[in-house]
Amino acid sequence: MKTQTENKTQEVTSKTIRIAGSEAVVRSLIAEGVDILYGYPGGAIMPVYDELFKFRNEIHHVLTRHEQGAAHAAQGFARISGRVGVAIATSGPGATNLITGIADAQIDSTPLVCITGQVASHLLGSDAFQETDIVGISTPVTKWSCQVTKASEIPEVLAKAFYIAKSGRPGPVLVDITKDAQFGELDFEYKKCTGVRSYIPIPKTNPEAVKAAADLINSAKKPMIIWGQGVILGKAENELKAVIEKTGIPAAWTILGASAIPTSHPLNIGMVGMHGNYAPNKLTNECDVLIAIGMRFDDRVTGNLSTYAKQAKIVHFDIDPAEIDKNVKTDVAVIGDSKDSLAQLLPLLDVKSHEGWLQEFKDLYDIEFDKVIKDDIYPTKEGLTMGEVLKQINIESKGNAAIVSDVGQHQMIACRYSEFNLTKSNITSGGLGTMGFALPAAIGAKMAAPDREVVAIIGDGGFQMNIQELGTVFQQKVPVKIVVLNNEFLGMVRQWQQLFFDKRYASTEMTNPDFVTIAKGYYIEAKRISKREELEGAIKDMIASKNSYFLEVCVEKEDNVFPMIPTGASVSDIRLS
Amino acid sequence: MNEEIKSFTISVYTENNIGLLNRISAIFQRRHINIESLTTSQSEIENVNRFVIVVNITESQASKVVKQIEKQVEALRAYYHTDDETIYTESCMFKIKSDLLFEEPQIQNIIKDSNARIVTVNKKFFVLEKSGRRNEIELLRRELNVFGIMQFVRSGRIAVTKEEMKITEMLAAFNNQ
Numbered sequence A: 001m002k003t004q005t006e007n008k009t010q011e012v013t014s015k016t017i018r019i020a021g022s023e024a025v026v027r028s029l030i031a032e033g034v035d036i037l038y039g040y041p042g043g044a045i046m047p048v049y050d051e052l053f054k055f056r057n058e059i060h061h062v063l064t065r066h067e068q069g070a071a072h073a074a075q076g077f078a079r080i081s082g083r084v085g086v087a088i089a090t091s092g093p094g095a096t097n098l099i100t101g102i103a104d105a106q107i108d109s110t111p112l113v114c115i116t117g118q119v120a121s122h123l124l125g126s127d128a129f130q131e132t133d134i135v136g137i138s139t140p141v142t143k144w145s146c147q148v149t150k151a152s153e154i155p156e157v158l159a160k161a162f163y164i165a166k167s168g169r170p171g172p173v174l175v176d177i178t179k180d181a182q183f184g185e186l187d188f189e190y191k192k193c194t195g196v197r198s199y200i201p202i203p204k205t206n207p208e209a210v211k212a213a214a215d216l217i218n219s220a221k222k223p224m225i226i227w228g229q230g231v232i233l234g235k236a237e238n239e240l241k242a243v244i245e246k247t248g249i250p251a252a253w254t255i256l257g258a259s260a261i262p263t264s265h266p267l268n269i270g271m272v273g274m275h276g277n278y279a280p281n282k283l284t285n286e287c288d289v290l291i292a293i294g295m296r297f298d299d300r301v302t303g304n305l306s307t308y309a310k311q312a313k314i315v316h317f318d319i320d321p322a323e324i325d326k327n328v329k330t331d332v333a334v335i336g337d338s339k340d341s342l343a344q345l346l347p348l349l350d351v352k353s354h355e356g357w358l359q360e361f362k363d364l365y366d367i368e369f370d371k372v373i374k375d376d377i378y379p380t381k382e383g384l385t386m387g388e389v390l391k392q393i394n395i396e397s398k399g400n401a402a403i404v405s406d407v408g409q410h411q412m413i414a415c416r417y418s419e420f421n422l423t424k425s426n427i428t429s430g431g432l433g434t435m436g437f438a439l440p441a442a443i444g445a446k447m448a449a450p451d452r453e454v455v456a457i458i459g460d461g462g463f464q465m466n467i468q469e470l471g472t473v474f475q476q477k478v479p480v481k482i483v484v485l486n487n488e489f490l491g492m493v494r495q496w497q498q499l500f501f502d503k504r505y506a507s508t509e510m511t512n513p514d515f516v517t518i519a520k521g522y523y524i525e526a527k528r529i530s531k532r533e534e535l536e537g538a539i540k541d542m543i544a545s546k547n548s549y550f551l552e553v554c555v556e557k558e559d560n561v562f563p564m565i566p567t568g569a570s571v572s573d574i575r576l577s
Numbered sequence B: 001m002n003e004e005i006k007s008f009t010i011s012v013y014t015e016n017n018i019g020l021l022n023r024i025s026a027i028f029q030r031r032h033i034n035i036e037s038l039t040t041s042q043s044e045i046e047n048v049n050r051f052v053i054v055v056n057i058t059e060s061q062a063s064k065v066v067k068q069i070e071k072q073v074e075a076l077r078a079y080y081h082t083d084d085e086t087i088y089t090e091s092c093m094f095k096i097k098s099d100l101l102f103e104e105p106q107i108q109n110i111i112k113d114s115n116a117r118i119v120t121v122n123k124k125f126f127v128l129e130k131s132g133r134r135n136e137i138e139l140l141r142r143e144l145n146v147f148g149i150m151q152f153v154r155s156g157r158i159a160v161t162k163e164e165m166k167i168t169e170m171l172a173a174f175n176n177q
Helices: A019-032 A043-054 A067-081 A099-106 A133-139 A150-167 A179-183 A207-219 A229-233 A236-247 A278-284 A339-349 A354-377 A388-398 A409-417 A438-448 A465-474 A491-500 A515-523 A532-544 B020-030 B060-071 B099-103 B107-115 B136-146 B165-175
Strands: A006-009 A016-021 A036-039 A058-062 A085-089 A112-118 A144-148 A173-177 A185-187 A195-196 A223-227 A251-253 A268-271 A289-293 A314-317 A332-335 A404-406 A426-428 A454-459 A481-487 A526-530 A549-554 B006-014 B035-042 B049-057 B074-080 B084-097 B117-121 B123-132 B151-154 B158-161
Touching: A006 B158, A016 A019, A019 A043, A019 A150, A019 A179, A019 A185, A036 A067, A036 B117, A043 A085, A043 A112, A043 A173, A043 A179, A043 A465, A058 A099, A058 A465, A067 A085, A067 A099, A067 A112, A067 A426, A067 A438, A067 A465, A099 A112, A099 A133, A099 A173, A112 A133, A112 A179, A112 A251, A133 A173, A133 B020, A144 A150, A144 B158, A150 A173, A150 A179, A150 A185, A150 A195, A173 A268, A195 A229, A207 A314, A207 A332, A207 A339, A207 B136, A223 A236, A229 A236, A229 A339, A229 B107, A236 A339, A251 B074, A268 A278, A268 A409, A268 B035, A268 B060, A278 B117, A354 A409, A388 A409, A388 A454, A388 A481, A388 A532, A409 A426, A409 A491, A426 A438, A438 A454, A465 A515, A481 A491, A481 A515, A481 A532, A515 A526, A515 A549, A515 B165, A532 A549, A549 B060, A549 B165, B006 B060, B006 B158, B020 B035, B020 B049, B020 B060, B049 B060, B060 B074, B074 B165, B084 B099, B084 B136, B099 B107, B123 B136
Parallel strands: A036 A058, A036 A085, A085 A112, A112 A173, A144 A173, A223 A251, A223 A289, A251 A268, A289 A314, A314 A332, A404 A426, A404 A454, A454 A481, A481 A549, A526 A549
Antiparallel strands: A006 A195, A016 A185, B006 B049, B006 B074, B035 B049, B084 B123, B084 B151, B084 B158, B117 B123
16 A cells, blocks of 8 residues: 555544554544444454444444345444445455445445455465455456555545545445454544545536537527436535526436436426336437436446437436446536535526427326326225335325335335435435335434434335344344335246246246244334225334334236336337236 | 547556556446557656557547547646657567577578567577567568467567657656646
């Protein structure tokens, strides 16, 4: 390490004290304002756990039931609060079990600091017990990673880790600390990192690019905005709202952008992407200027790139220069912080309304309502639909709940039908599509925001991927609400098998255990419903409960999620059935 | 952007940290791009390393890869250049039986004509060193191969660019922040 030469640090605030590396880890976390972390102990991280025991009144360690649960809980914590989530694990399997959560945080730009124990430095490379090259394994899925072999390096590396995780486009970092570094002593003083010379977290917004963007937007007849999580990460919700209200531009969102602007806003035209709304997908190929803000033109958003918005001029706002022209060639790129860029843009924009153009979205919404939405949320058939469950949750939570969804059909339904009044309310695994995400992420979210209603929406498949975290819910008494939408299938895969593989349902049918009994085994209040007349009361009871609550809803087995843009099709070829 | 596959020289200025080579090579591996050659060394700036990476890709790929490299926390700057925009060379060594020097007088002419340099001679073998373009080195290898080569090794490309890199300005800006 030669971080001393390359970092900028704050003035010394603490006096030097002689302590062990393990204590330095905990004191560094406290200095960064960490009061909750998620993890699982083991041999190579025991010295740090010993300090966590001593500092238990200052920092709350949450024992998850699997390290993957710890990583996702830290993600949920970060996503709802905007703070850095912290996960900790031992070497070897403890460290590798974090990887799925780290990869998820990398692709969804979630700030995490993951700390792993490592075998003593003299054993590195000797195939020692529980030795694994976690820095090597995690390299492609971390924003930064570092191995510490000396106690004296600990405060500086952790300071750098927190700075990198949360600055610029956030992401996960991993710090691997050998056991001898934990036992070794150092003269501890903590200086926060304020800069790394090789790293420009926030490129300065170029006023000329902003002017060029404003000119294009002002000249547009049929402009459309698609915003992504960059608006939430950049705390630019108010700036975005001001831009759309001044210009009257219809604005759609990606799955991770959901909730930045309230669902009820008249210019909020819904979700783009594979299972997004009909109008914004269809009209992506009709608009004349497409303004992308803090989104990355993921393939699930664009469908076939060669037929994506070819008629439109593209304006792309992003903090990450590598996103510009990565998938869609831009006409004007504004690189910088979304809050700052939008604030500069606002005064240059003309006051407008695009009523005729907005009406086109409303007309297509009416078609979608007739063909899809009506049957989803006001079904007339016997079996319960996922959509009506979400509608009932909206009503009972008054649109103020944070919805933590897993991956699959229920996730698409949750994103399509949840009503959000508050930002940072849609917590889901977007880029990686990690089944098993929701239960631990909901635990982290509820602990970070105890005053908010947190409802996990999970399928019967994903629930069983991290079902062990019910143990964490119980032990920590986390008053999270867990809804399992049980269709006894891996529903999204089954839907594809139905549509594209001639209904050959290869390994998608699930013979499930009695989930209510399992939840009750963890002493969590639990209920199962399967009839429409039970729904309202069950959701009321769940939301009213002050404790953790488990609700299994047996839904129609072979419902499909529509609209749908089949893989490789154009956004304008979106199907309603 | 031109979609023709060409040879690009990618130059990366970095901090000298463990694991960075892994991080940079992973960017190529993930995109299924074969690295033709890779050389790292000290750069013109104290404590700053320079990678010279040669790949055969399209310009749009080169531009995307360079942005991904620059995105890495410990990479200072990355650039891509065509062969025309760089001055480049490779270096090679041959180990050959000393007897041949006397038995095959033709070898002496080859050495002279190719501007190769004899690094060492002993009773058993002599070592030739040559710097130059790939085709010059290949020609020499083919000519010597007729007589038998005990060992041959060629380095990756090293290159300097015709345009300025402006790394020093970037570092000065950081220090004056």
